[in-house]
Amino acid sequence: MANKKLDRYSFNKKKEDYIIISPTVGSKSQLNDGGRITFEINSLSNWLLLSDAYFRCDFKIKDATQNQVPQTNTTLENNFFPSLFSEMVLEAGSNPIEIIKHPGEFDTMLKTVLYPKDFDSVSGWIPDVGDGSVLKEPNNRWCNYVNWKLYPLFGLLEHRKVSIGLPYKIHLQRETNDDKIFFGENGSDAKLEITNLQLFIPVITPPIEVETRIFNSLTKDIEIAFLHRNTVGSMTLKGESTTWPITNTIKPARYLMVGFRNLPDSQTNNNNVFRVAMNQTQNPLIHKVQVRLNNENYPNQPLTINPFTKDYNELYRNYKNMCELFGNPPQFEYVDFALNHPIFCFDLSAHQ
Numbered sequence: 565m566a567n568k569k570l571d572r573y574s575f576n577k578k579k580e581d582y583i584i585i586s587p588t589v590g591s592k593s594q595l596n597d598g599g600r601i602t603f604e605i606n607s608l609s610n611w612l613l614l615s616d617a618y619f620r621c622d623f624k625i626k627d628a629t630q631n632q633v634p635q636t637n638t639t640l641e642n643n644f645f646p647s648l649f650s651e652m653v654l655e656a657g658s659n660p661i662e663i664i665k666h667p668g669e670f671d672t673m674l675k676t677v678l679y680p681k682d683f684d685s686v687s688g689w690i691p692d693v694g695d696g697s698v699l700k701e702p703n704n705r706w707c708n709y710v711n712w713k714l715y716p717l718f719g720l721l722e723h724r725k726v727s728i729g730l731p732y733k734i735h736l737q738r739e740t741n742d743d744k745i746f747f748g749e750n751g752s753d754a755k756l757e758i759t760n761l762q763l764f765i766p767v768i769t770p771p772i773e774v775e776t777r778i779f780n781s782l783t784k785d786i787e788i789a790f791l792h793r794n795t796v797g798s799m800t801l802k803g804e805s806t807t808w809p810i811t812n813t814i815k816p817a818r819y820l821m822v823g824f825r826n827l828p829d830s831q832t833n834n835n836n837v838f839r840v841a842m843n844q845t846q847n848p849l850i851h852k853v854q855v856r857l858n859n860e861n862y863p864n865q866p867l868t869i870n871p872f873t874k875d876y877n878e879l880y881r882n883y884k885n886m887c888e889l890f891g892n893p894p895q896f897e898y899v900d901f902a903l904n905h906p907i908f909c910f911d912l913s914a915h916q
Contacts, residue, residue, distance in 0.1 A: 583607055601735070603736075617763060617765040620710075621711075622708060624759055641744070642672070647739075651737040652667045654733075654734055656730055665796070673907055742755050820909070820910040862910050880896075886909035
């Protein structure tokens with residue numbers, strides 16, 4: 565049978581439900597041990613809406629003695645769930661479609677650009693600044709679980725279609741990194757334990773006449789074009805000038821996003837890795853930024869930061885334009901961006 569894709573809004577739904585998938589038997593023991601966790605999606609006869617799929621993670625937070633929840637000066641990183649893993653892989657059929665390195669940082673950057681301004685207040689991100697209020701019992705607003713959507717981390721899911729007849733796998737490489745996801749004065753004493761992890765995927769049941777019409781009209785596989793995510797590692801800025809050879813690729817690049825963060829010891833009072841507030845009297849550490857692709861500069865002249873006036877207008881305009889390109893008002897206002905200079909965006913479409 566040919567694999568079929570259908571626009572999620574092009575038919576009337578008779579029913580919408582979820583299938584719930586647990587890790588494979590051999591990988592379930594890796595939830596907290598630093599190994600690979602695999603989810604196999606073999607519901608070949610179901611209409612799956614992967615773009616709305618999410619992981620539900622049940623967890624416990626204890627101090628180093630495993631006896632009680634840290635009560636003061638501890639907070640979790642915003643969007644902490646993907647930071648529990650060093651790599652996420654999406655397979656379709658038997659082929660790896662996307663391999664995402666550093667999914668925590670990358671997902672946070674994407675959501676800061678691709679999601680609207682009110683995302684922080686409705687998504688379940690922790691609005692905490694290190695006072696431990698999120699974790700204190702009995703006022704734990706998180707109820708010890710979090711739902712995390714696969715979109716927008718995987719570019720394939722921007723193709724928001726229903727899929728049938730195609731098996732998928734998702735691999736998560738667990739990383740034991742409590743020192744990374746907990747901030748605050750007592751953050752180093754906190755431990756997170758995953759107690760259960762499940763994948764929820766919407767299943768659509770169309771009316772029989774719609775289903776028949778679809779199968780009669782689709783007789784071959786359909787090629788799908790999507791913005792493939794290409795992630796790379798990180799580097800530390802050193803000296804007066806730093807050149808970062810990011811990657812070599814034969815595929816055309818659509819855009820580039822670079823996130824800047826201070827070292828962990830400066831994150832005591834802020835739990836978003838890209839919202840580390842600078843001292844307003846401190847001079848900016850970055851003065852000029854430019855991307856070079858196939859011997860072309862983007863933009864033609866470097867984006868500049870005035871160290872005396874702390875003028876971030878050029879960088880902020882690029883960030884704002886990128887947000888609007890995806891139909892969203894920017895989450896950062898200019899003042900926030902000037903204090904944090906968190907994410908630089910470059911539109912590379914001119915070289916295609």
